[in-house]
Amino acid sequence: MAIPALQLQSACKTFNAGQWNEVKAVRDVSMVFEWGESVLVIGENGSGKSTLLNLVDGTVDLTAGSVSMSGTDVSTWPVYRRYRHIHRVHQDPSQGMAPYGTVAENLAVLGLENTSLFDVDRLADQADMTHFARTIAVINPDLETKLERKVYLLSPGQRQAVALAMLALRDGGQRILLADEPTAALDPRTAQTCLSLIDQKAKSGWLVLHVTHNSAIIDANRGRVVTMCEGEVSSDVYT
Numbered sequence: 362m363a364i365p366a367l368q369l370q371s372a373c374k375t376f377n378a379g380q381w382n383e384v385k386a387v388r389d390v391s392m393v394f395e396w397g398e399s400v401l402v403i404g405e406n407g408s409g410k411s412t413l414l415n416l417v418d419g420t421v422d423l424t425a426g427s428v429s430m431s432g433t434d435v436s437t438w439p440v441y442r443r444y445r446h447i448h449r450v451h452q453d454p455s456q457g458m459a460p461y462g463t464v465a466e467n468l469a470v471l472g473l474e475n476t477s478l479f480d481v482d483r484l485a486d487q488a489d490m491t492h493f494a495r496t497i498a499v500i501n502p503d504l505e506t507k508l509e510r511k512v513y514l515l516s517p518g519q520r521q522a523v524a525l526a527m528l529a530l531r532d533g534g535q536r537i538l539l540a541d542e543p544t545a546a547l548d549p550r551t552a553q554t555c556l557s558l559i560d561q562k563a564k565s566g567w568l569v570l571h572v573t574h575n576s577a578i579i580d581a582n583r584g585r586v587v588t589m590c591e592g593e594v595s596s597d598v599y600t
């Protein structure tokens with residue numbers, strides 16, 4: 362059998378353990394995912410979907426259990442190390458980008474896996490602006506002329522479009538895409554572009570974990586759907 366892209370073994374996350382405000386956000390989750398799979402992760406607010414993604418990218422530490430990527434236990438790896446194998450589109454697009462940087466500076470960061478963030482100004486100067494403009498125009502034509510605008514001045518939907526351009530520009534082989542409600546802030550046309558982009562990544566061999574509340578996306582889905590309920594996986598089925 363092929364080595365799984367991602368494996369969670371008895372993964373648990375308890376916030377504020379032993380205190381009055383203890384929350385068992387993820388309880389004993391064990392799942393295996395293969396390269397090229399596109400998986401919808403659904404469930405009510407507070408059911409543990411984002412926490413599950415946080416355990417995969419390491420932004421939240423496991424309380425118990427383990428996370429393996431391509432057969433290697435990464436449970437003790439820091440976030441930056443995991444990000445060589447992961448790309449994340451956040452539920453809040455302000456996360457995962459530099460709000461006081463320009464659109465171009467944020468896109469330039471993608472090429473710089475081993476470079477200091479302090480070099481971003483210089484890197485944006487050297488970057489291929491025509492390529493950036495063409496990429497972002499496919500996602501949101503209006504942003505083509507806004508490459509020099511600071512990200513914090515954009516609307517939430519425009520910021521999410523920048524996050525998608527970052528995804529489109531991320532290359533360098535097979536990765537795990539963690540997409541947390543990536544269409545929530547998008548207009549219908551941009552949402553469709555987002556879904557096509559996600560589909561393209563899965564077809565090129567990425568593993569996609571796509572969290573959504575969007576019933577149209579859930580109804581149209583043909584593939585694996587994981588449902589979370591109170592921190593547990595209540596179902597894991599193919600539709």
Ligand SMILES: Nc1ncnc2c1ncn2[C@@H]1O[C@H](COP(=O)(O)OP(=O)(O)OP(=O)(O)O)[C@@H](O)[C@H]1O
Nearest residue numbers: 376377384386404405406407408409410411412413
């Ligand atoms: N940093 C934290 N500290 C304490 N509790 C937290 C923290 N992060 C999440 N929680 C709690 O863990 C539970 C799961 O939260 P999580 O954000 O994973 O839910 P979700 O399924 O992504 O919800 P939504 O659909 O609203 O995005 C919730 O009860 C939440 O309050």
Ligand SMILES: [Mg+2]
Nearest residue numbers: 410411412452
């Ligand atoms: Mg969430």
